[in-house]
Amino acid sequence: xxxxxxxxxxxxxxxxxxxxxxxxxxxxxxxxxxxxxxxxxxxxxxxxxxxxxxxxxxxxxxxxxxxxxxxxxxxxxxxxxxxxxxxxxxxxxxxxxxxxxxxxxxxxxxxxxxxxxxxxxxxxxxxxxxxxxxxxxxxxxxxxxxxxxxxxxxxxxxxxxxxxxxxxxxxxxxxxxxxxxxxxxxxxxxxxxxxxxxxxxxxxxxxxxxxxxxxxxxxxxxxxxxxxxxxxxxxxxxxxxxxxxxxxxxxxxxxxxxxxxxxxxxxxxxxxxxxxxxxxxxxxxxxxxxxxxxxxxxxxxxxxxxxxxxxxxxxxxxxxxxxxxxxxxxxxxxxxxxxxxxxxxxxxxxxxxxxxxxxxxxxxxxxxxxxxxxxxxxxxxxxxxxxxxxxxxxxxxxxxxxxxxxxxxxxxxxxxxxxxxxxxxxxxxxxxxx
Numbered sequence: 001x002x003x004x005x006x007x008x009x010x011x012x013x014x015x016x017x018x019x020x021x022x023x024x025x026x027x028x029x030x031x032x033x034x035x036x037x038x039x040x041x042x043x044x045x046x047x048x049x050x051x052x053x054x055x056x057x058x059x060x061x062x063x064x065x066x067x068x069x070x071x072x073x074x075x076x077x078x079x080x081x082x083x084x085x086x087x088x089x090x091x092x093x094x095x096x097x098x099x100x101x102x103x104x105x106x107x108x109x110x111x112x113x114x115x116x117x118x119x120x121x122x123x124x125x126x127x128x129x130x131x132x133x134x135x136x137x138x139x140x141x142x143x144x145x146x147x148x149x150x151x152x153x154x155x156x157x158x159x160x161x162x163x164x165x166x167x168x169x170x171x172x173x174x175x176x177x178x179x180x181x182x183x184x185x186x187x188x189x190x191x192x193x194x195x196x197x198x199x200x201x202x203x204x205x206x207x208x209x210x211x212x213x214x215x216x217x218x219x220x221x222x223x224x225x226x227x228x229x230x231x232x233x234x235x236x237x238x239x240x241x242x243x244x245x246x247x248x249x250x251x252x253x254x255x256x257x258x259x260x261x262x263x264x265x266x267x268x269x270x271x272x273x274x275x276x277x278x279x280x281x282x283x284x285x286x287x288x289x290x291x292x293x294x295x296x297x298x299x300x301x302x303x304x305x306x307x308x309x310x311x312x313x314x315x316x317x318x319x320x321x322x323x324x325x326x327x328x329x330x331x332x333x334x335x336x337x338x339x340x341x342x343x344x345x346x347x348x349x350x351x352x353x354x355x356x357x358x359x360x361x362x363x364x365x366x367x368x369x370x371x372x373x374x375x376x377x378x379x380x381x382x383x384x385x386x387x388x389x390x391x392x393x394x395x396x397x398x399x400x401x402x403x404x405x406x407x408x409x410x411x412x413x414x415x416x417x418x419x420x421x422x423x424x425x426x427x428x429x430x431x432x433x434x
Contacts, residue, residue: 011244011422012228016218018240019230023129023213025063025087025268026141028236032243032266033060036067039247046287052296056250059288062131063087063268064278066288067243069250071258076298079309080289081432082263082397083245084280084387085238085316086270089231090114090410092121092151092175094128094210098190106180108149108190113211114271118169120411122153126177126212132194133207142198145215149177177212214412226338226418233406233414237421238315239266245428254433260309261292262432270316270387280387286395311360312399313431314352314388315424317414318342318375320405333376335405337417340371341424344386344401352388357400364431370423373405402427 022028033043041056054074058067064087068080092110101107108128112118125147132140151174156162169175179190191205218230242264249255249262265288269279276282289310293303321334335342343361344351353361365372377383392399404424406416 009418011425012418014244015237015240015421016228016230019218019232019236022087022232022236023127023143023145024131024141024209024211026131026139026209027129027143028087028232028239029060029063029065029266030141032065032067032239033058035243036247039251041067041069041247041250050291050295059284061284062278064266064284066263066265066285067246068261068263068288068292069246069255069258070261070292070296072256074261074296076293076296076302077305079260079306079311080263081260081434082265082285082310082312082391083238083242083428083432084265084267084312084314084391084399085242086235086267086280086387087239088114088268088271089234089236090116090271091211091213092116092177094130094190094208097187098210099185099187100176101182101185104181104183105178106182106185106189107176107178110176110212112171112175115410117408117411118171118175119167120408120413121175121212122151124150124214124412125216126150127215128194128210129213130208130210132198132200132205134200134204135206140198140200142194142210144194144197147215149179149212151175151177216413220418221415227415228418228421229413229415231413233404233416234317234409235270235315237317237404237406237416238424241421241425241428242266242315244425245432248429249432258434260432260434263289267387274387274390280390281394285391289395307395307397310395310397311357311431312388312391312397313361313428314386314391314399314401315428316344316386316388316401316403317406317409317416318344318403319409320407322407328378328381330376330378333374335373335375337405337407337415338419339373339405339417340365341420341427342373342375342403342405344375344403346376346383348383349389350383350385351401352392352399353401357398360398360431361400361402361427365427367433368426368430370427370430372402372427375405
């Protein structure tokens with residue numbers, strides 16, 4: 001067998017571990033914090049007074065994390081270089097009254113989160129993960145990472161119209177997973193089960209934020225293993241790349257003399273509009289940047305100067321050209337996997353990139369020795385969006401949309417090139433260096 005890549009595959013191996021360990025935004029944030037801790041970053045509480053000392057710091061709130069590195073001697077008006085991403089992915093989330101069932105089947109009541117490809121969740125072995133809130137107000141992560149649930153598809157013998165008309169799924173009626181048998185469905189069964197597997201006393205859990213996930217691990221794919229299949233690449237791929245880039249810059253030989261303050265901002269709730277206290281349209285990032293300026297003795301004027309010189313790369317996955325549907329892509333902009341990260345452009349501001357932003361990205365890629373590609377949507381197709389325009393509008397900072405081209409976006413299992421995550425991380429590191 002030939003070698004899978006001309007690049008060091010260690011980064012992609014690590015990405016696969018990160019994807020597997022991040023079945024919920026809360027797990028992804030915990031994993032990111034652990035990696036930053038190993039790079040010397042330390043958590044600061046939002047309720048504490050902040051000092052203006054140098055070094056790596058981060059705040060963690062629910063499914064979001066903002067981390068930054070202050071170089072020695074950084075002035076209050078020193079600009080920021082921000083990599084933005086999001087931790088959430090389309091999935092099925094557990095309802096407040098989770099226990100349901102019919103005809104001898106025990107089921108879990110779920111609500112559709114974001115815009116998943118519903119058919120990709122059918123007939124998969126699913127686990128359950130998320131956050132439990134206890135009586136004292138503390139939280140506990142839980143991850144049942146074994147086959148626990150399944151959304152069974154109707155046999156073709158009972159729906160012959162599938163062959164002619166295609167699969168039609170009702171979000172309420174057809175997407176409730178089964179997890180056992182029994183005619184007596186009792187309120188509290190699911191939460192009691194999670195208390196048991198978490199080693200908690202009965203009745204200790206009073207709140208929960210739970211979601212299903214495929215338990216099939218990420219894997220290399222293809223003759224030469226040049227592809228990676230796995231869950232939640234949209235957008236944990238960018239969270240992982242951003243964390244790796246920030247850690248590399250903060251521990252590199254030039255960290256003390258950086259001309260900017262590198263930042264990673266990984267938000268929750270991008271898939272449903274970003275309007276939450278942990279979303280990109282919330283106050284979290286702005287509060288962190290402002291408090292960082294003030295902690296270093298800065299004024300409102302210093303804050304304004306810092307933000308005026310700040311640039312953000314909004315990193316999210318984009319669409320690689322699909323070999324079975326090439327007509328769905330712009331005929332002159334067809335990114336290929338393993339062709340390098342993509343610059344995402346939409347003149348109607350669904351992406352935040354403009355010409356000056358392109359120059360920033362091109363300079364970072366040139367510095368890193370990384371090729372990049374350009375993406376625009378087909379004119380007859382509506383364009384998706386990211387946290388990029390939200391970040392630009394909310395904070396008044398120059399923002400550029402970039403990412404990695406993938407297939408099967410919003411599927412329970414997505415597909416990317418095995419080289420592209422490494423290339424993205426290198427480009428992000430060059431950008432964060434200023």
